[in-house]
Amino acid sequence: MRATLSRHRRLLAAVLAAAAAALGLAATRPHPRRVPVLVAARDLPGGTALRATDVAVRALPARAVPEGTVRRAAGRTLAGPVRRGEPLTDVRLRGGTLLDGADPGAVATPVRLADAAVVRLLHAGDRVDLLAARAEGPLPARTVAAAVPVLAVPRPGPGTGTGDGALVVLRTDRAQAAAIARAAVDSRLSVAIVG
Template sequence: MRAPAAAAAARLRRPLAALSAAAAAGLALTALRPGPAPSVRVLAASRDLPAGATLGTSDLRALDLPPPAVPAGAVRSGAAGRVLAGPMRRGEPLTDARLVGDGLLHGYGPGTVAAPARIADAGTVRLLHAGDRVDVLAAPPPAGPGDLPGNGGRWSEARVIVSGVPVITVPRHAGEEGQEGALVVLATDHAQAQALAAAGPTLSITITAP
């Protein structure tokens, strides 16, 4: 009886040995296989975004970058509700330099906010520099041909939204093709910022004496 049992055991040892060898080889390969490359998760634009846009969650997506490719000041979280100081292309990593931030308000009094305003005349905005003081006016277009001067009508009177507010910055490329007007960032209080936001798209400015 022992001979058949010994023969059966011998037959089993060979496949078991092969399985053990295969398992050992697999473990060795797993140990030698390099792990996933290190990466840093940052926020990037999920679509083309214009200067002055208030960021929402749908405007941003997570992007994993290798550490050497992470730009200085890359933003990793907490960007929703912030305002872009310049335009962004889809897939571009978001950095602190792209945001209207507290650093722009250094030297201004308490309660001051950085309020973006898009001005219809981009040429006038290009004349501005930080520290200039401006009046911002809303001038709605005429309601119809009868309101045009010379037709017995007149233009609607311009409405002053804010007066004598300082320019903080004029973002680069703020009036690039495809955008309406040009962006300028002004130092205002909260009430003035709300008035600018509610004033509509047709805004103009006049430069006042410092």
């Protein structure tokens, strides 16, 4: 019985010694090189103008870093939505204008909506009907532009109150832009979000 126990102890000791040696060798192996990369600090919708608080720096293994990662993101605009932790690359950021990739006849039309709270519901990529209603008279609201996409929802500047309404940028054609400008002179503008 003692001989059997002695053999098992020796075998267990040999296994433990081999495991300790393997762990020691693994600890001395060099770790893969890590590269600092800008990632989204949280889920962000498309059209977001990035601020420093919207991005974070994460160290990723060099082999996991995608092509086209950017070194500066603040002030640039997202071309589409990104998930928290997703590396920011050149294809995730817009180039120079709001109309990149749009039809040749498209224009970016800034519109001041009467109700700032409505603008907080909008995101780049939403489609809206732009409505104009006159304060005087029993006339119903009229549709000035139908199913136009939202290009951007600029953050309000300092000193901008909710009584001033809020700005949204829509992609329209030139005729719609002219109709919107006419309606803005004597009507309150609002939107209905459409599918």
